[in-house]
Amino acid sequence: MKLIRTGDAVGQILCHDITQIIPGVTKDAVFRKGHIVREEDIPVLLSVGKDHLYVWENDETMLHENDAANILREICQGDNMCATELKEGKIELVAGCDGLFVVDLEHLRAINALGEMVIATRPSGFVVKKGDRLCGMRVIPLVIEKEKMERARAAAAAVPCPHAGPKVWRGDNGKRGAAWTHCRPIYPRFAGEIG
Helix, strand or coil: EEEEHHCCCCCCEEECCCEEEEEEEEEEEECCCCCCCCCHHHHHHHHHCCEEEEEECCCEEEEEEHHHHHHHHHHHHCCCCCEECCCCCEEEEEEEEEEEEEEEEHHEEEEHHCCCCEECCCCCEEEECCCCCHHHHHECEEEEEEEEHHHHHHHHHHCCCCCCCCCEECCCCCCCHHHHHHHCCCCCHHHHHHH
């Protein structure tokens, strides 16, 4: 990735989304990552305050924030979770069903301790409804070392369950025994809420 003057960017590939904010009207990308800058784009880029742009340089040791955020999603996404649209290095997981949300805090902390990335979750052990936001993940810099993302995968691979991070336990479909065995002593009042 390199920083260049916007006027010199024709033919270059954007390495991040360019967001336009008009209060009360819009806050969305006018150009997406991967867009090849054309001559007619220059006035629009300048109008949103982009005098300089970050454009791609081939570097096999780095990952773009979106690619890295997708790795975090792969690490976290378990059964009964759905991903939102990946945008500007951020992605969220939402509940695909009603259930009990459980987080492996030890491994979540190990991943977050790597720095330059974060997985934020709602508290573990709470009932969730279908569509509730469970967690969000983000890579802080625009690009991150591939090696650091491999360390995140390694931290997740150490988890004795199929996926690191959050889970949604259903109270039906044959999983009731496992879920209630794990949760009944701590959360007996949820039995009526989940089913």
